[in-house]
Amino acid sequence: MLTKMEVEQRIIRLQHALRTKGIDGALLIYPIDVYYFSGTRQNATLWVPAEGNPRLLVRKSLSRAKEESLIEATGPFPASKEFPNLFGEEIRTIGITFDVLPVQQYNYYAKLLPGREFVDIAGINRELRSVKSAWELDRMRASGAALSAVFEQVPGFLKTGMREVDLAAEFEYRLRKAGGEGYVRMRAFNQELFQGLAVSATACHPGFFDGPVTGRGLSAASPHGASTEEIVTNAPVLVDYTGVFDGYIVDMTRMFVVGTLAPELEQAFATARAIQDYVAINLKPGVVCEELFFKAAEMADAAGLGQNFMGAPGENAKFVGHGVGLELDEFPVLAQGFKVPLQIGQTVAIEPKFVLPGLGVIGIENTFSVSEQGGEKITLLADDVVYL
Numbered sequence: 001m002l003t004k005m006e007v008e009q010r011i012i013r014l015q016h017a018l019r020t021k022g023i024d025g026a027l028l029i030y031p032i033d034v035y036y037f038s039g040t041r042q043n044a045t046l047w048v049p050a051e052g053n054p055r056l057l058v059r060k061s062l063s064r065a066k067e068e069s070l071i072e073a074t075g076p077f078p079a080s081k082e083f084p085n086l087f088g089e090e091i092r093t094i095g096i097t098f099d100v101l102p103v104q105q106y107n108y109y110a111k112l113l114p115g116r117e118f119v120d121i122a123g124i125n126r127e128l129r130s131v132k133s134a135w136e137l138d139r140m141r142a143s144g145a146a147l148s149a150v151f152e153q154v155p156g157f158l159k160t161g162m163r164e165v166d167l168a169a170e171f172e173y174r175l176r177k178a179g180g181e182g183y184v185r186m187r188a189f190n191q192e193l194f195q196g197l198a199v200s201a202t203a204c205h206p207g208f209f210d211g212p213v214t215g216r217g218l219s220a221a222s223p224h225g226a227s228t229e230e231i232v233t234n235a236p237v238l239v240d241y242t243g244v245f246d247g248y249i250v251d252m253t254r255m256f257v258v259g260t261l262a263p264e265l266e267q268a269f270a271t272a273r274a275i276q277d278y279v280a281i282n283l284k285p286g287v288v289c290e291e292l293f294f295k296a297a298e299m300a301d302a303a304g305l306g307q308n309f310m311g312a313p314g315e316n317a318k319f320v321g322h323g324v325g326l327e328l329d330e331f332p333v334l335a336q337g338f339k340v341p342l343q344i345g346q347t348v349a350i351e352p353k354f355v356l357p358g359l360g361v362i363g364i365e366n367t368f369s370v371s372e373q374g375g376e377k378i379t380l381l382a383d384d385v386v387y388l
Helices: 004-020 031-038 062-068 103-112 122-130 134-151 164-177 263-281 289-302
Strands: 025-028 043-049 055-060 073-076 093-096 117-120 196-199 237-245 248-257 319-323 330-335 347-350 353-356 360-363 366-369
Touching: 004 025, 004 031, 004 043, 004 122, 025 031, 031 043, 031 122, 055 062, 062 073, 103 117, 122 330, 134 164, 134 237, 134 248, 134 366, 164 196, 164 237, 237 360, 248 347, 248 360, 248 366, 263 289, 263 319, 263 347, 263 353, 263 360, 263 366, 289 319, 289 330, 330 347
Parallel strands: 025 093, 055 073, 093 117
Antiparallel strands: 025 043, 043 055, 196 237, 237 248, 319 330, 319 347, 347 366, 353 360
């Protein structure tokens, strides 16, 4: 369970960032942000002044929020006419996370608080949340161990003739039995995900999801993940799942095959592992994110696989790693244009993958934390292809 000291430290860091930017306070509305800074994910708004004590204003459920919240001033959301009284005249500039705030909500608060300037604190919030505390890293290690234990069971139920969706169902059943929460929260607009994917015959299908592998899915309305196509011998089977425990997400991919792999796929897998190992070794504070992406792309090019790196030719994703935590798409991103240095405690899923139309998809993914010694692997399971 989240501790009061943990929440207090998060509030202190946020208040320091607000004062540094000359912002009088933060109005947090997005549920997972409210949880991060309060300890409860009830329907609530959190007001954090740059100086002074925060207030949690709860719409529903107030009784549960009072049980869970670590904010001393937790109470009901006030009537509209009373809401402005919570903000003194000295409060002129208010930070809101524009990256996830609907226009309707913005207009609602702007009407309640006329004369105030609303500024974007999405970057402040995401950078603060990207650096995990020792408490958070322990949660993520536990998530990694639980997810790895489910992956270990795959050889016991993967068989030719079963459909991709059958494999997915078997995996998801065990993941849920292990206590997996299933909520794969994503901040990006127009992205959605049902826990993960288990794909083989349809692995090369392109799709909307901002990642290297999409799968065909079950319909045009759900065009991601497993399909009803059968798994056959000598075809790579990619199993890519998140593990969500105590709110914290880890991300992991392993490769399986009933039979053997084509030499081109074996070479691509060896390249993927080499890229992962290089990036992981260099997950150190001060290393610039985009430089790791450039090196990964260079290694793919050198292996003759540049056009297949991180997606089918012409459908390539433009990253090799993404931050994870309470959301699947946190900072940092190992991508071109992300010119910021890594920080100790950030957690990154490294996922070099190759899509070879006509042959299949191959790759690896593990979650690591940034440390002085390089990436600490959180998803502790052997990376080898599992031959059945």
